[in-house]
Amino acid sequence: MIGTETLDRVIGADVIDADGNKIGTASEVFLDDQSGAPEWVTVKTGMFGTKESFVPIRDADLTGDGLRVPVSKSAVKDAPRIDSDGHLSPAEETELYRHYNMTESAAAPAAGAPVADTTTTTADTSTTTTADTNQHGTVGHDTSGPTTDDAMTLSEERVKVGTQHVETGRARLRKYVVTENVTETVPVSHEEVRVEREPITDANRGDALDGPAISEEEHEVTLHAERPVVEKEAVPVERVRLNTETVTEQQQVSETVRKEQVDTDEVTDTNRR
Numbered sequence: 001m002i003g004t005e006t007l008d009r010v011i012g013a014d015v016i017d018a019d020g021n022k023i024g025t026a027s028e029v030f031l032d033d034q035s036g037a038p039e040w041v042t043v044k045t046g047m048f049g050t051k052e053s054f055v056p057i058r059d060a061d062l063t064g065d066g067l068r069v070p071v072s073k074s075a076v077k078d079a080p081r082i083d084s085d086g087h088l089s090p091a092e093e094t095e096l097y098r099h100y101n102m103t104e105s106a107a108a109p110a111a112g113a114p115v116a117d118t119t120t121t122t123a124d125t126s127t128t129t130t131a132d133t134n135q136h137g138t139v140g141h142d143t144s145g146p147t148t149d150d151a152m153t154l155s156e157e158r159v160k161v162g163t164q165h166v167e168t169g170r171a172r173l174r175k176y177v178v179t180e181n182v183t184e185t186v187p188v189s190h191e192e193v194r195v196e197r198e199p200i201t202d203a204n205r206g207d208a209l210d211g212p213a214i215s216e217e218e219h220e221v222t223l224h225a226e227r228p229v230v231e232k233e234a235v236p237v238e239r240v241r242l243n244t245e246t247v248t249e250q251q252q253v254s255e256t257v258r259k260e261q262v263d264t265d266e267v268t269d270t271n272r273r
Contacts, residue, residue, distance in 0.1 A: 002038045002057050002067075004031070014066030015043045015055060017073040024076075026067055027052060030088060040088065040096070041067070043076060053079045054088075054096050064258070071100055156259030173242045190225030 002010060007029050015023040024045040032039045041060075042052045053076050060069045080095050082088070088096075097103065200208050211217075 002060050002062065004036065004038065006062060007038065009062055010038070010041060010057070010067055013062070015041070016063075016066050016068045017076070018068075018070055019072065020065075021073045022066075023055070023069070023073050024053075029057070030054075041069075045076065053077070054082055055079070056096070056100055056102060058102075075100065152262060154260040154262060157257040159253075159255050159257055161253050171242055173240065186228045188226040188228060191223040193221060193223065 010026050010029055013026050015026050017023050024043040027042045027044050029038050030040040030042075031037065038057050040054045041057045043055050045051045045053055055069050055071060055076055057067070057069060060067055062068075079099055080092075082092050082096070198204065
């Protein structure tokens with residue numbers, strides 16, 4: 001049962017129908033004018049949550065999945081469209097009761113009846129319903145939702161692990177110019193003056209006596225030398241490109257999963273060994 005102390009957990013919770021299908025998201029809770037108990041909750045439905053429908057929460061229950069209501073998703077989809085302007089008129093409530101096959105006497109007191117009488121009437125009605133045989137032929141009431149059949153389905157969560165291709169970073173290849181000093185050794189040559197003297201012989205006597213005996217004379221020799229010459233040229237040395245390779249590694253993923261278990265009170269489970 002939903003009480004006023006749990007309304008903060010109701011608003012914003014997922015609303016699940018009797019078959020476990022998600023209907024929508026709980027938006028507002030409407031209280032009964034006389035008893036003050038939660039009676040209706042508006043559920044945002046549709047692809048973008050733009051539609052709101054009234055759903056009864058008299059027999060709803062809060063579970064780990066959200067707010068479970070004892071109606072079907074199709075019933076909520078076909079519910080009368082009523083503007084949630086802060087209060088439901090008696091005519092609007094009657095229309096909702098009729099749509100969900102609910103009796104007004106079990107949900108709200110008659111006009112002028114005290115709250116104490118309403119509590120008594122509601123309790124008596126619940127007792128009568130519990131004792132009757134439901135439409136599936138079983139006797140009893142499922143406290144977690146509407147009565148279904150004589151069996152309970154146990155479910156558990158399974159972990160499905162996959163991979164997702166995401167961007168983790170970027171590598172950039174950029175070319176820039178740096179300057180460095182290069183030292184090379186180059187052989188160079190130059191000319192130097194050397195004075196050669198030779199004695200007068202019969203072979204050179206004629207050259208030696210060709211000219212005045214005493215005179216002034218000047219000889220000039222041009223000297224040459226090599227100088228280092230530096231020339232630069234740009235030549236390609238290699239080509240560089242960026243490439244990627246796939247490296248596979250093992251990574252552990254941990255996740256918490258839930259599963260349902262059944263607890264039998266003072267009943268021997270014959271299927272367990």
